[in-house]
Amino acid sequence: MQQQWLIEWAKYLDIITDHPMLYAALVVFGFWIGAWIIDKWVLSWVRKLTEKSPAQLDDHLVEFLHTPVFYSIFIFGLIVATDIYGVPPAIEKIIFPVYYTLLLLLWTMFALRFTQVALRQLAKSEKYFKVLHPQTLPLFENLALLIIIGVSIYYILSSWRIDMTAWLASAGIIGIAVGFAAKDTLANLFSGVFIMADAPYKIRDYVVLETGERGEVTNIGLRSTRLLTRDNIEVTIPNSVMGNTKIINESGGPSTNYRIRAQVSVAYGSDVDQVREVLLKIAEEEPEMNMFPAPVARLRTFGASGLDFELMGWIEEPAFRGRILDQINTAIYKRFNELGIEIPYSKHDVYVKSFPSFPNLPKDSSQSDET
Structure with missing residues (x-):
């Protein structure tokens, strides 16, 4: 009975394999069923496990994985089905890069969303990640955005067999030119990040600079630090200067006095x-x-x-x-x-022993000798 069943199943497989379109359609349907099972059952089970942990980052990770995982499995099914069905080489050069581009776009969107949430969570936990602050968060978000999009564009163009050598060389030259043109801005930017990481002072601290300025720190930005003096005058100092000068923090130390x-x-x-x-x-x-x-x-x-x-x-x-x-x-x-306690002050007594004589001067007859 079992052998007969196997023979019948082999006949059906032969029929399916003899019809590539039917075979490809079944493959796509099978991958779609697998994607649905993973999305509805496996990820839901993982979400229940992550809900038990106090951290929220893993919950966001599972939430963001739903869409890319489901459609990635489905697109893989399309890739296998297309290979089974067989397409002309001219169409193959177009359709497979389209599949790869869709996959890269899906995971690029996932990386952007997850990175943004992860950076915000890390910015809140300043105890362990002192470089990330609410002030530096936009900087790291923009850097992550540029890196992720740059890598994604590189692989998308590579999937279309576009040579990136000339583009990378041009980007390097442009980067060197921008670095020389904006060296002061970059110095302030990196100094601002190091100041926030090292935290020699914080907002509402009273600091005295080596040049004599004294005031309350009202803002620590990526480019500059602002002090409000007792004359109610706001002084803006570039972070590159703050990072290379002597600073006396009157509010620092273990005591608040x-x-x-x-x-x-x-x-x-x-x-x-x-x-x-x-x-x-x-x-x-x-x-x-x-x-x-x-x-x-x-x-x-x-x-x-x-x-x-x-x-x-x-x-x-x-x-x-x-x-x-x-x-x-x-x-x-x-x-x-x-x-009656005397507060002394500086006193100077001048004693003149004798007046000088001037023999060459004519003597005024109207004046007496005593004068």
């Missing part, structure tokens, strides 16, 4: 313990001065005119440094006046 120093001199002979006590009392009475860490007063040097003291304390915002120093200096001056 910022230290200020008020310097004052008292006359020699003053009670240093009293001066230190008065300075610490002024710091305690200042409402914007933090009490932890506690303020300290130090006798720094024996100056030319007096004893140089320094009152050091901590504040929360570097932007308030000027105003708080003004309040502390005003309080020091008033309190020293009340207590």
Whole structure:
């Protein structure tokens, strides 16, 4: 019975193979059924597995795979069916490149969609991918777009047997010319990426540049960094300059506090313990001065005119440094006046031992000798 069934099946296969069009149609139908099974059953099963994971990237991957996988299997069926049916060489040179072009377009669209979602997910996880930020995201998206489209165009043209040697040589020459023409822009661009990756400062930090500019960082772009000074003037500095200059970040460090120093001199002979006590009392009475860490007063040097003291304390915002120093200096001056503590200033006494004589000058008879 089994042998008879095999013989009957072989007869049907012979009939099918003797009719290439029917054979090709069955092959296309079989590939379509296989694509439907994989799309509806296999990918659905994989999606259920990915839904259990907390990550969202794998969910997007399965979602984007539906269309390219289904149509890729179907197009492979068309390629096999066309080879079985047999077409003239003139048509074969056209139809097979069309199939390859469709496949490349399908997977190019998949790569573009998945890359965009993947980059956005990586930009959110700055803990592990410090180069990717919301500011640098457009740069990497455009780079990925250019690379994917460039590779896709190369293989599409290659499938049509178009020689790409001349195109690649022209692209290299154009790239060198653009590199020389836009070297400053590229320097700013790469410096901006490195600044965001290294993070020597961030938005809302107060920085002091080597050239003396001081202000709050309001924006870190790919081309430049912007500072807002205390005069409410916005300063734009190219990133190539920011990457090659000394920067003092007043808001940096493990602590969020910022230290200020008020310097004052008292006359020699003053009670240093009293001066230190008065300075610490002024710091305690200042409402914007933090009490932890506690303020300290130090006798720094024996100056030319007096004893140089320094009152050091901590504040929360570097932007308030000027105003708080003004309040502390005003309080020091008033309190020293009340207590009679002298603040010395530079004095110079000039002694003239004798006036020079001028013997060659005629003597004015109207003036007395005493004059």
